[in-house]
Amino acid sequence: MHLCHTSAAAQIVPGSMDVHWQPGAKDCSATPDAPLQVHAYNLQTFILRLSLCVDSEANFIYLLIGSELALLIDTGAEADPQKLPLARQVLELLPAKNNGKLPLLVVHTHRHLDHRAGDPQFQSLPAVEVVPTEDNAMRQRLGFTDWPNDVVQLDLGGRTVDVIPTPGHDPTHIGFYDRQTGLLFSGDFLLPGRLVINDLAAVRKSARRVVEFFLTRPLTHILGAHIELAVEGNAFGMGSQYHPNEHRLELAKEDLLALPTALDHFNGFYAKYPAYILTNPIRNLAAVGVTTLALIVLVVWVVVKWRQRRRAVLSN
Ligand SMILES: [Zn+2]
Ligand SMILES: [Zn+2]
Numbered sequence: 086m087h088l089c090h091t092s093a094a095a096q097i098v099p100g101s102m103d104v105h106w107q108p109g110a111k112d113c114s115a116t117p118d119a120p121l122q123v124h125a126y127n128l129q130t131f132i133l134r135l136s137l138c139v140d141s142e143a144n145f146i147y148l149l150i151g152s153e154l155a156l157l158i159d160t161g162a163e164a165d166p167q168k169l170p171l172a173r174q175v176l177e178l179l180p181a182k183n184n185g186k187l188p189l190l191v192v193h194t195h196r197h198l199d200h201r202a203g204d205p206q207f208q209s210l211p212a213v214e215v216v217p218t219e220d221n222a223m224r225q226r227l228g229f230t231d232w233p234n235d236v237v238q239l240d241l242g243g244r245t246v247d248v249i250p251t252p253g254h255d256p257t258h259i260g261f262y263d264r265q266t267g268l269l270f271s272g273d274f275l276l277p278g279r280l281v282i283n284d285l286a287a288v289r290k291s292a293r294r295v296v297e298f299f300l301t302r303p304l305t306h307i308l309g310a311h312i313e314l315a316v317e318g319n320a321f322g323m324g325s326q327y328h329p330n331e332h333r334l335e336l337a338k339e340d341l342l343a344l345p346t347a348l349d350h351f352n353g354f355y356a357k358y359p360a361y362i363l364t365n366p367i368r369n370l371a372a373v374g375v376t377t378l379a380l381i382v383l384v385v386w387v388v389v390k391w392r393q394r395r396r397a398v399l400s401n
Contacts (some may be wrong), residue, residue: 097303100126102335106312109327120169123178129180130246131268132308132334135161137326139169142199145310145334146171147270148178149263150187151241155179158270159262159310160203169201172206188212190239192227192248194272194310195258196220220257227259232292235322236298249298253288254281260295266338267305269295275341276309277332279320279362285353292344299338306335318359338359 098286107118118136125131131148140162147158163169179186189212193201196218209211216226233250239261247262253276261270270344273281274291313320314332321328340360347358354372356363 097305098127098129098265100130100266100268100305102126102333106134106328106331106334107136108329109143109325109329111327113326115182121171121174123174124269124308126266130263130268133161133171133174133294135163135169137328139163140199141326142311144199145308145312147261147308148175148242149241149246149265150178150180151227151244153188153242154240155187156239156241156246156261157189157207159193159200159272160191161205162199162202164202164205166170166206169203169205172210175207176210181250182209185212189214191215191219192239192259192261193223194260194270194274195255195259196223197255197273200310201273218257223257223259225313231293232285249295249300251295253284253286253291255283260293262302264302267303269299269304269307269341271307271309271336273310275307275336275344275361276311276313277334277336277360278309278311278313279364281400282348282351282363282365283349283367285348285365289345289348292341292348296342296345299341304338304341307337307341308335314361318357320362321383332360 090151103184104124107122109118110116117138120136120139122134123131129150133146133148135144137143143193144159144161146161149156157175159173161169166172169245176186179189191204191207191213193216201218205216207233217223224232227237227248239246239248240389245267249260249262251260254273258274260272260274312328312331312334315321316330316332347356347363351363353365
């Protein structure tokens, strides 16, 4: 008799990334998209995206449903429920449980406002808990005891999510790995756009840790919080509300595996790869500042020299 071999990969629940994201509009006042686009990856996994016309960040928000608990990853860039009825939409997607809705835990990839502006819509709802974004409170609630080296688990009931520290873009950054689908929700740590690096040493360590984590685990897709690249790899302008021909949302395991080397070669300012751009805006700003200062000094020096020469000519 041959015993059935069950590998982790064989147990992965599949889903679909067959979706065309709304492109936004050249004139959002004339032709706005629906404020929120919802894609069912499968029956227990939903991808929600803010319209580019609601906010140019156009965040992706993820809803995972277990048998005991649902998990919402990020709440997006817009607080006003009139402009973005996020909580209403999420409640509609939640299954019923005990004469009410399935309890919901709201978490954040990190504390940047475009990932938590929608929190107030959830704060007074029954059976909803919003995990704080402040670093100590977040770590305590999620159970980290050896940050950033430990990985903690969230049990949704028949569905376990690993929470992986990924500081560097921001000190509070975490990623979520869903064992059921093999999806990694990577926030602003890894996405088809600008990887804004505020602490290069921390990002390098985070990338190494995440790569090591996936040496032994299946990874279906990496789903980040924004798309900022077009298909051919060029970035849309900052603040652009129109994204024709967007790069696909999902990145592959290879993109993650290549990240540590890309970070090792990073000059600290800017580097472009097919699936992402490494950038440090503070350093770039400083570089622009230094260049501007040098130009001013040069101009002043030229003017002073010219005047001296003119004075010399006049006195002769
Ligand atoms: Zn961010
Ligand atoms: Zn962001």
